[in-house]
Amino acid sequence: MGLQIYNSLTNKLEEFKPQNGNKVNMYVCGPTVYNYIHIGNARPVIFYDMMRRYLKFLGYEVTYASNITDVDDKIIKKAIEGNTTEKAVATMFENAYFDACEKVGSKKPDDIPHATDFINEMISFIQKLIDEGYAYNIDGDVFFRVSKLDDYGILSNQVTDDLESGARISVDSKKESPLDFALWKKTDVGIKWDSPFGEGRPGWHTECVVMNYKLFGTGLDIHGGGMDLKFPHHENEIAQFKALYGTNLAKYWIHVGRLDLAGAKMSKSLGNVIYVKDLDTKKDGMILRSLILFSPYRSIINYSEDLVNQYAKEYDKWQRMYKQVLYTAQYLDLLNNKNVDDSDVLKFKEYMNQDFNVQNVLTLINDIVKEINTSLRSKDYDKMIIKFNTFNLIFDCLGINLFIEPMNPEQLDVYKKWNEAKQNKNFELADQYRGKLQEWNLI
Numbered sequence: 079m080g081l082q083i084y085n086s087l088t089n090k091l092e093e094f095k096p097q098n099g100n101k102v103n104m105y106v107c108g109p110t111v112y113n114y115i116h117i118g119n120a121r122p123v124i125f126y127d128m129m130r131r132y133l134k135f136l137g138y139e140v141t142y143a144s145n146i147t148d149v150d151d152k153i154i155k156k157a158i159e160g161n162t163t164e165k166a167v168a169t170m171f172e173n174a175y176f177d178a179c180e181k182v183g184s185k186k187p188d189d190i191p192h193a194t195d196f197i198n199e200m201i202s203f204i205q206k207l208i209d210e211g212y213a214y215n216i217d218g219d220v221f222f223r224v225s226k227l228d229d230y231g232i233l234s235n236q237v238t239d240d241l242e243s244g245a246r247i248s249v250d251s252k253k254e255s256p257l258d259f260a261l262w263k264k265t266d267v268g269i270k271w272d273s274p275f276g277e278g279r280p281g282w283h284t285e286c287v288v289m290n291y292k293l294f295g296t297g298l299d300i301h302g303g304g305m306d307l308k309f310p311h312h313e314n315e316i317a318q319f320k321a322l323y324g325t326n327l328a329k330y331w332i333h334v335g336r337l338d339l340a341g342a343k344m345s346k347s348l349g350n351v352i353y354v355k356d357l358d359t360k361k362d363g364m365i366l367r368s369l370i371l372f373s374p375y376r377s378i379i380n381y382s383e384d385l386v387n388q389y390a391k392e393y394d395k396w397q398r399m400y401k402q403v404l405y406t407a408q409y410l411d412l413l414n415n416k417n418v419d420d421s422d423v424l425k426f427k428e429y430m431n432q433d434f435n436v437q438n439v440l441t442l443i444n445d446i447v448k449e450i451n452t453s454l455r456s457k458d459y460d461k462m463i464i465k466f467n468t469f470n471l472i473f474d475c476l477g478i479n480l481f482i483e484p485m486n487p488e489q490l491d492v493y494k495k496w497n498e499a500k501q502n503k504n505f506e507l508a509d510q511y512r513g514k515l516q517e518w519n520l521i
């Protein structure tokens with residue numbers, strides 16, 4: 079059976095079949111660059127990076143796009159406060175964002191569209207919506223006319239009546255309906271562009287839709303993001319896209335759960351925020367990555383010190399095994415053996431194909447680690463290297479790096495001499511070499 083994915087649009091597990099043969103197009107909503115990202119923001123960054131790796135492992139040709147929202151009220155506010163430009167604020171936090179991505183082992187997307195590079199496209203998109211009666215301009219603010227769509231609420235499974243009563247609290251007197259959302263905002267402060275509707279800037283929901291269409295047309299397979307983006311952001315993306323192009327923008331909508339800190343949503347105002355930049359070491363980045371990847375992706379993660387310690391222990395265990403086996407394999411010249419255990423790989427695929435059943439994957443990994451350690455002790459090196467290769471294949475797919483390099487020639491030489499001395503029962507000499515290896519942190 080192929081990959082089964084939970085589609086938020088249908089609320090069902092579905093067999094994954096991209097629209098265009100072997101090609102997969104993915105779009106994941108990226109950050110608004112006005113601050114550093116916290117470990118909750120890192121969850122989608124990590125999950126979709128893994129998904130891209132896994133789709134590639136399955137043989138798909140993946141194009142992964144994730145945008146940068148570089149125009150927004152918060153960016154403008156920060157620019158004014160810092161007496162600088164929006165561009166300077168956005169560039170600084172975009173760089174910080176990619177540093178954080180690297181820290182948690184996530185590669186850059188293939189396409190990184192910036193909202194401000196597509197302003198003309200956004201203006202003509204909004205104009206088209208107006209021309210077709212899906213949008214209206216009131217004093218320079220343009221709104222989407224929700225009532226013109228039959229099935230608004232399709233993603234969040236809400237009916238318009240319920241949504242309306244919820245939205246009425248923040249009723250904007252200018253709009254025809256409280257559900258209508260801004261496509262273009264008339265602005266007095268901060269960066270703005272000229273348009274047929276007046277000076278202003280595009281709304282966030284419009285930015286993502288236009289960049290999506292520009293990159294993929296109607297060929298988007300996966301649209302991802304955090305669960306909190308489902309409504310209104312993704313709902314409103316679908317509404318605009320449907321109005322002009324007749325489809326739900328993406329075939330599969332995938333949403334990743336929240337990460338809570340001590341049982342509460344992380345928020346700057348509550349002061350309970352851990353920033354990715356503040357993780358001390360790259361190892362801490364990988365422990366976070368493991369913790370996030372091995373938690374069921376649609377559930378809330380309750381982040382706690384206990385949970386971190388649990389994964390830190392796992393990580394140490396993997397590292398210990400990895401070190402011993404890599405050096406042994408290097409010493410015995412086994413690294414040319416690239417075979418893997420096919421039945422383990424099959425199990426890995428079977429679990430991942432069940433909508434990323436990561437808990438079974440973790441059990442499989444730990445079984446493999448046990449077998450590696452057993453075969454190392456019993457000197458069954460053939461089995462050891464095959465299981466080790468399998469372990470590596472899975473970890474590459476997950477993007478978990480253990481940061482252990484093979485020995486350099488000098489180190490390998492001492493390692494060999496240490497083993498020879500032990501075999502010759504020259505313990506004094508063996509101890510000298512051992513001291514050297516310990517100095518290098520190899521044993």
Ligand SMILES: [Zn+2]
Nearest residue numbers: 107108286311
């Ligand atoms: Zn978006």
